[in-house]
Amino acid sequence: MSRPPRGLTATSLLLLVTMLASFTPTPLYPAYRQEWGLGDAEISWVFAGYPLGVMVVLVALGGMSDRIGRVPTLRLGAGLLIAAMAVLASAPSLEALVAGRLLQGAATGLVTGAGAAALMDLHPRGTGAGTSRTTLMLATGLAIGPLLAGQATARLPGPLVTPYVLTIVLLLVPFTALVALGSSRPERTTPARLLAPIRVPRSILVPVGIAAASVATTNATFAMLGSYGPDVVARAASSSSPGVAGAFVSSILVLVAVVQVLARGPRVVLMAVGAATTAAGWGAVTLAAALREPAVLVAAVPLLGVGAGLGLHASAGHVGAVSPPERRAEIYSAYLLSAFVALAASAFGLGAVVEAQGITAAAATATGVCAGLTVLVALGLLPRRSR
Template sequence: MIIGYTSPLHAERSSPVPRLSQAAAFAGLAVTFTVVMLGATLPTPMYALYQQELRFSPITQTVIFSVYAVGVLAALVLTGRWSDLVGRRPMLLAGLGFALVSSVVFLLAGPVWVLLLGRLLSGLSAGIFAGTATAAVVEAAPESWRTRASAVATAANIGGLGLGPLLAGIFVQYLPAPLHLSFAVHAVAVALCVLIVWSAPETVTPTPGVRLRPQPVRVPAAVRPVFVSAATAGFAGFAVTGLFAAISPRLVSEIVGNPNHAVAGLVAFLLLGSSAASQLVANRFDAGVMLRLGCVGLVVGMALVGLSVATGSMALLATGAVVAGVGQGPTLSSGLKTVNARVDPDQRAEVTSSYFVVLYVALSLPVIGLGAASQSWGLRTSGIAFCAGVAVLAVVSLVALTLLARRSARKEAAATPR
């Protein structure tokens, strides 16, 4: 698909719209990134309420959650590099538009198809923001923040995903209109963020008359072994994200026996919050080492979560969420860095898109399988099997990555003059 685009004539300096200072734009764009990603996980504590009200099956619940991944993938593949051509602001405004409409749809939610539409729109918004907002935050950073700008963007992204279920759980449990208030507040916040983006200086010069094309998804043969190994770890990590974002309310209520929606939101926050923190730490160390340590964290975390499902222990579930999150973080950031270090710069965009395709497939398909299995075998048995499967994937990835690292070390040693 090819779409024609003609850039409007504009001049930042002569624009009648007052522009934010660089520091204000940097802070405002980081807040905007957080708000949009927060909306992607707002429904997490509400799935049980929707299920009670609409009487749909557990597999339908996981499908509603997973449609989000379809929207993210569509946005990543179709619009991956468009902001480099048309500018950051138009793409950010498009992402905010999808986020605002998504919240409005959830405010009006009734039948299942409306929930599916809301999740799809939320995914499109998050997919646009994943790349565009990261670039915008980094480019807007003042000189004193330049070296920390990527970390700020990462914290805004994953931190926003973590704050969504935490805040929504509190709203659902302790405030009126449990299925509506969170989305009303989010819609207002998104509308305010439109003003921020509109007022932020544009950091890219649009290309007039450019033809917008989908982002290719391709992995060069030379990097496929390390790509498969790293992507396997990423698959395991994002499958864990799907487990906590879609199923943690059921684990807390049905397995642990605590019906408090705020607690369910807290459990999801523990995973995503620890993931954000570990990514910030992992960026300071060797990517290959951190990726392997991430696999170890996933194995230990899934063992703890599996034990919590078997015993109904809230303490084990919370501890497992933190440990799994610490492991999940490097499987995203260090995994992608490990692969891109072996790719030519002109191929990184398509390899990055390929990596994210794997991650978002992992976010959706395994948890749908878990929802289906729980209807036949029960949530306890299915949950234990899910945790075991993720742990096995992490072990396979760890072994493969270790062998590749040793092979690479031997090649370097052989090439070093003695």
């Protein structure tokens, strides 16, 4: 059996742990509320600091690995992510918590753009397989993160510190492997400025735009789960346990990961189906919260998991298929930028709705947003399907 290309395993693991880290604070928000007296609007700032950090880096440095190489960029991102976890673990105040999330977002922007491009470059079965590996690692990390943090919060001492320390330990594994790679294998780079804004060629604006609308439904779901997953559980299932909330969020995200392995079919069709299914899932959550009916909430889990999973899988694959090899990190970063804009907008917008009208109204808003995006995806696909 042939050995995988050098760096493939380390890059895959780094992507997985990076996404695991993104949801590490999720089950901790009730504890922050209780200890620091935070309100819903302040929790929204904590959550939104993460995508804001990602977006700033993607705009200026999204194509950096196309210019200086994949491995150096991944090392930098992993190092910054370890530093961000240390800041969050020692945060004494809301301001420090937001700063840690901003730094975490910046590190995530470096890792995801460079990591996705590296897997497309390195995977022995080509670009499509590399993109599938990317979405599998991202989704698996998202699925493990809330469950691990929820169990650490419920069972281990130091609930506002231990989950971050565990994440640092996990990050040290791929970081050490990337450092050990050294520079023995020269990477093809292009002479250019370190800071350069990302651009999408006009010839692929339409397919990238369709993918952006599709992944926005996935990230609206992630925003709701990340900021208000425990509140949804408390409203619909009358339980405020961090373990129960973590299990609810992780159940959905496990399905997102499973879909990355099982999804088959034309990507354009999968994007439309995923968006519609996600809208239906949030409709079920709205009903469950309004009726305080746990059974309906449970029924929403497969809809949200499958819908969000299809949106992630198909949109990322679509972008990978149309991206020029020499600009893979740049184009994928543009796609990620659109995804995190949706994440930040959802966090702020839904936070305002929760503050003003409650979690049921926020779930109904998520339903409407996903339904509107479904229409956009379908309208964008109609001309292409008719050719």
